[in-house]
Amino acid sequence: MAIEEPEIIDTSKMSAGQRAAIELTEAARTTPGGKTFVAGLFMGEFNLDGVSPFPSQSADDRARGEAFLKKLETLLREKVDADEIDRTGEIPQPVIDEMARLGAFGIKIPTEYGGLGLHQTNYCRAAMLLGSWCGNSTALLSAHQSIGVPQPLILFGTEEQKKKYLPRVAHGEISAFALTETGVGSDPAAMTTRAEPAPDGNSFIINGEKLWCTNGTKAGVIVVMAKTPPKIVNGKSKEQITAFIVETNWPGVEVICRCRFMGLKALYNGVIRFKDVRVPRENILMAEGKGLRVALTTLDTGRLTLPAACAGLAKRCLEISRKWANERVQWGAPIGRHAAIADKIARMAANTFAMESMVLLAASHVDKDKHADVRLEAALCKLWATEAAWEIVNDAMQIRGGRGYETGESLKSRGETPIAIERFLRDCRINTIFEGSSEIMRLFIAREMLDPHLKVAGAVLNSKLPMSQRSRAAVKAFWFYARWYPVQWLPAIGGGVRNPALKRHLSFVARTARRLARGIFHSMVRYGPKLEREQLLLFRFVNVGAELFAMTATCLRADQLSEGRGDGEILRVADYFCKSARLRIEENFRHIGRNADHAGYHVAREALEGRLTEVERGIVE
Numbered sequence: 208m209a210i211e212e213p214e215i216i217d218t219s220k221m222s223a224g225q226r227a228a229i230e231l232t233e234a235a236r237t238t239p240g241g242k243t244f245v246a247g248l249f250m251g252e253f254n255l256d257g258v259s260p261f262p263s264q265s266a267d268d269r270a271r272g273e274a275f276l277k278k279l280e281t282l283l284r285e286k287v288d289a290d291e292i293d294r295t296g297e298i299p300q301p302v303i304d305e306m307a308r309l310g311a312f313g314i315k316i317p318t319e320y321g322g323l324g325l326h327q328t329n330y331c332r333a334a335m336l337l338g339s340w341c342g343n344s345t346a347l348l349s350a351h352q353s354i355g356v357p358q359p360l361i362l363f364g365t366e367e368q369k370k371k372y373l374p375r376v377a378h379g380e381i382s383a384f385a386l387t388e389t390g391v392g393s394d395p396a397a398m399t400t401r402a403e404p405a406p407d408g409n410s411f412i413i414n415g416e417k418l419w420c421t422n423g424t425k426a427g428v429i430v431v432m433a434k435t436p437p438k439i440v441n442g443k444s445k446e447q448i449t450a451f452i453v454e455t456n457w458p459g460v461e462v463i464c465r466c467r468f469m470g471l472k473a474l475y476n477g478v479i480r481f482k483d484v485r486v487p488r489e490n491i492l493m494a495e496g497k498g499l500r501v502a503l504t505t506l507d508t509g510r511l512t513l514p515a516a517c518a519g520l521a522k523r524c525l526e527i528s529r530k531w532a533n534e535r536v537q538w539g540a541p542i543g544r545h546a547a548i549a550d551k552i553a554r555m556a557a558n559t560f561a562m563e564s565m566v567l568l569a570a571s572h573v574d575k576d577k578h579a580d581v582r583l584e585a586a587l588c589k590l591w592a593t594e595a596a597w598e599i600v601n602d603a604m605q606i607r608g609g610r611g612y613e614t615g616e617s618l619k620s621r622g623e624t625p626i627a628i629e630r631f632l633r634d635c636r637i638n639t640i641f642e643g644s645s646e647i648m649r650l651f652i653a654r655e656m657l658d659p660h661l662k663v664a665g666a667v668l669n670s671k672l673p674m675s676q677r678s679r680a681a682v683k684a685f686w687f688y689a690r691w692y693p694v695q696w697l698p699a700i701g702g703g704v705r706n707p708a709l710k711r712h713l714s715f716v717a718r719t720a721r722r723l724a725r726g727i728f729h730s731m732v733r734y735g736p737k738l739e740r741e742q743l744l745l746f747r748f749v750n751v752g753a754e755l756f757a758m759t760a761t762c763l764r765a766d767q768l769s770e771g772r773g774d775g776e777i778l779r780v781a782d783y784f785c786k787s788a789r790l791r792i793e794e795n796f797r798h799i800g801r802n803a804d805h806a807g808y809h810v811a812r813e814a815l816e817g818r819l820t821e822v823e824r825g826i827v828e
């Protein structure tokens with residue numbers, strides 16, 4: 208159960224813009240009752256409760272998913288021409304209609320509202336299938352279900368709202384989510400779209416313009432974020448953001464233009480204008496002023512779709528690369544026998560297995576409880592998988608050589624198989640930008656990572672609080688750290704798996720979680736409230752946490768899959784993944800102590816001030 212918590216971040220020395228952003232997102236934050244596996248890792252704990260043995264789908268749930276997934280797979284293979292969709296920039300209406308007939312617009316919507324009522328794992332498996340085939344279809348269905356109307360409505364909708372809208376969106380009425388504006392990317396505090404209460408008291412009037420609204424040009428209903436009048440909280444005026452369900456055929460809703468991008472050529476994405484749009488009060492989601500919480504909580508689970516789709520894409524790249532590396536002979540051997548190409552293939556296989564394991568582990572928590580707190584797990588999946596997928600597609604292009612860079616159409620015209628790696632690359636690039644860019648994901652994870660410390664010691668450092676309160680907090684913090692800190696130096700052992708090599712890797716995870724917790728604590732002591740500005744340092748801690756989560760998910764799943772099987776190939780994949788992850792972890796730790804961050808920051812400042820004229824000389828301006 209989520210509860211609100213008091214202000215624990217000192218915003219007194221921040222710029223007005225930064226303070227507004229922090230205060231708004233802090234107010235929208237919820238804190239869960241219990242601690243998840245990943246949250247524990249950042250505090251030096253290695254508690255496998257709930258993750259070991261690796262949670263597997265029940266046979267019944269799997270069978271229910273299978274029936275739908277088979278139909279979806281057939282539809283994709285037989286009716287969805289991903290290259291043609293990319294070339295024309297349109298998903299044919301019959302394909303969309305067929306998807307709707309299969310129930311693909313209502314995968315997670317409960318059956319009583321006309322959906323398929325499948326669980327998160329089955330939804331992720333659908334995203335994986337889609338991601339392996341067509342980025343545009345993935346984006347259509349994912350924006351509709353992961354961030355559009357279904358997910359927030361399932362989580363926060365009133366019974367009337369659910370009865371009114373869920374059957375419509377389940378049967379194929381397309382939905383979208385509109386937060387971004389020209390001046391609002393990662394920072395919602397700057398929002399200018401406003402919803403003013405109408406004199407009748409029963410409705411709001413929305414005015415504003417939303418940018419890059421995926422599905423917006425085809426949607427029947429959109430979740431729109433708008434500022435409602437500020438409220439006085441503790442004597443201070445607080446900005447309010449409210450989420451509204453808006454029907455696009457209401458007077459005043461207008462699609463201004465369709466936006467086009469480097470990839471995802473058939474994205475139905477546009478600029479949507481709202482001019483004096485009257486929205487009934489009953490179309491508010493959750494409550495007035497809770498819009499950001501609706502958005503953040505929706506994304507907590509919604510964020511699992513992208514990494515699932517990335518896992519599908521990565522599998523596809525592996526299949527293509529494997530075949531080509533066997534078939535293509537250069538310098539007297541299939542290119543897969545050359546160590547440089549073999550290295551890419553090994554990394555591709557290991558990272559693909561890891562990303563799928565992370566997603567399935569996080570999804571299993573949501574299967575058990577749709578309100579489960581997976582914000583850290585989902586954010587780590589999103590961050591890690593989107594970055595790994597980008598590297599995988601890039602490597603697949605390198606392995607395919609010139610054919611990787613050539614379009615599918617051109618390959619076909621020369622009589623070769625139209626394998627469009629260049630399309631995958633174009634479609635994949637956006638994944639580290641939308642639904643929380645990698646930088647914002649790292650900041651978000653860092654905030655969660657520091658949360659237990661802020662709860663214990665935040666008040667000590669908060670200069671806005673009276674001295675008496677700070678002194679009391681200091682005593683409390685002293686007693687907490689007097690017990691907690693020495694434990695972080697004790698040896699730790701892993702467990703949860705049978706295979707000896709994987710056991711050793713999990714012991715490394717357990718030990719390293721303590722090293723990570725010590726490192727975070729030492730940095731807090733060293734930098735105090737200024738730690739928030741040390742982004743690169745925080746990001747390295749986040750990177751270590753992400754690798755530890757990936758290693759755990761990988762080992763547990765490999766152990767489960769290998770049970771009762773004679774072959775050890777999946778164990779070797781997991782072992783190789785862990786060996787590589789350990790090197791990346793060591794590198795992050797090394798760079799915490801020794802780096803060129805400050806020198807780099809100075810160079811960036813000089814570049815930003817336009818003083819690197821020599822470096823920029825010799826170009827067409």
Ligand SMILES: Cc1cc2nc3c(=O)[nH]c(=O)nc-3n(C[C@H](O)[C@H](O)[C@H](O)COP(=O)(O)OP(=O)(O)OC[C@H]3O[C@@H](n4cnc5c(N)ncnc54)[C@H](O)[C@@H]3O)c2cc1C
Pocket residue numbers: 350383384385386387391392393394418419420421422468471474476637640641642643644645646647650
């Ligand atoms: C194809 C596409 C589809 C989209 N679909 C939707 C949609 O359906 N609905 C919707 O509401 N929005 C949508 N968006 C918007 C998308 O979510 C934003 O692009 C994203 O949030 C980033 O915002 P921005 O592009 O304005 O970047 P900015 O916020 O301006 O950031 C620019 C860069 O600075 C970095 N940065 C920003 N702040 C910080 C910081 N504090 N510290 C370090 N780095 C920072 C960012 O990570 C990024 O690299 C879509 C965008 C695209 C391109």
